[in-house]
Amino acid sequence: MSTAVAGNGLDRSAVERMVREVVRQRLGAVRGPKPRLVVNISARHMHVTKETLEILFGAGAELTVMRPLYQDGYFASEQMVTIIGPRHRTITNLRILGPLRPENQIELAFTDGIAMGIDLPVRMSGKVKGTPGCIVLGPKGHVELKEGVIRAQRHAHMHPDDAAYYGVKNGDLMRLRVESSCAATFEEIICRVDPKVKLEVHLDTDEGNACDLANARRVELVK
Amino acid sequence: MSTAVAGNGLDRSAVERMVREVVRQRLGAVRGPKPRLVVNISARHMHVTKETLEILFGAGAELTVMRPLYQDGYFASEQMVTIIGPRHRTITNLRILGPLRPENQIELAFTDGIAMGIDLPVRMSGKVKGTPGCIVLGPKGHVELKEGVIRAQRHAHMHPDDAAYYGVKNGDLMRLRVESSCAATFEEIICRVDPKVKLEVHLDTDEGNACDLANARRVELVK
Secondary structure (H helix, E strand, C coil), X not given: CCHHHHHHCCCHHHHHHXXXXXXXXXXXXXXXXXXXXXXXXXXCXXXXXXXXXXXXXXXXXXXXXXXXXXXXXXXXXXXXXXXXCCCCCXXXXXXXXXXXXXXXXXXXXXXXXXXXXXXXXXXXXXXXXXXXXXXXXXXXXXEEECCCEEEECCEEEECHHHHHHHCCCCCCEEEEEEECCCCEEEEEEEEEECCCCCCEEEECHHHHHHCCHHHCCEEEEEC | CCHHHHHHCCCHHHHHHHHHHHHHHHHCCCCCCCCCCEEEECCCEEEXXXXXXXXXXXXXXXXXXXXXXXXXXXXXXXXXXXXXCCCCCEEEEEXXXXXXXXXXXXXXXXXXXXXHCCCCCEECCCCCCCCCCEEEECCCCEEEECCCEEEECCEEEECHHHHHHHCXXXXXXXXXXXXXXXCEEEEEEEEEECCCCCCEEEECHHHHHHXXXXXXXXXXXXX
């Protein structure tokens, strides 16, 4: 294999992955270079189905990109909603993230949950069975979600190369140390290994603010 | 010394301290029993001077107790104010803690600071020189604070017996591990040793929510 295959329509990152794979097979257990660790704060947001989007924003509505996210293909949309909790407390300007999903889901921090009067369960994204619901208002209509309001479990998106570097597999738990003037180590970071993603840890706003992630001197993921 | 001295007007805890001190002197380096560690969330609040209280609540106003705090003599008062930040964003129902202090101070979490548009410095309580200010509204008047808005540095109030148990002195830094479904370890917990206090760690709402302190299975303070 040589870089000449790049001429066959493969992109640069695909070639790099193939080269790394071959090198790893030939050299056995030699550990690759340390991957670049990105830690981002995931502020409160909503994921919607096509059906829900059309109820909230009108027939034929589509999500439009406000800002791309770190993972390829994901974005913060220009579309925002208002949510209403059981005690009629509201959060306005809750941003929808794209692309569309097969299930509706709202991810809040505990601080948001307390403000809303919702006792948030900590769940992996997508595991919304039996969770609280709320009312969602869009400019063209509203929906009552029966479930789907969660605090997302801390997680690390990982390419299989990253998982190999750290010696972990999908579903394993790791710890993240954030070195700052408010240093902290977060446990129970679940590894979500997928060949389509780049290494990225997601914290919520409570976690990011607790450790002053914005001014962190160093971040480290440890087994 | 015997418990008979309790008849001389000493309270029970003073007697216990004296007995512990004598036992420690006789037995040398024997470590006492593990102290009871209490970790409390300190939600956003204000400390006021007598002068400020009277401007906000009227001449002769006094703080009245809504709820005693864990440390003897301290309390959440019934008095609340509204604060206004540089971008005219407000926080209402900000509670004043008693007793009165020689300096005004407002303690917010980073989440509050972001909502208010204030870049909060992390400071030890009382060290407010050069920090941001804000406008404070009470029912009878308002004041413009030139400084005093901070995020309080994580701290552990400690009796000298507790400091001796952990082998630390005033100003030392410790770590607090909170075991929960969102387990975390907070570093840079500064020890504030004072013979008038009971062992208690104060976290702010971001920190308490980040680790789900309300549902913690175990808390541990380590050097």
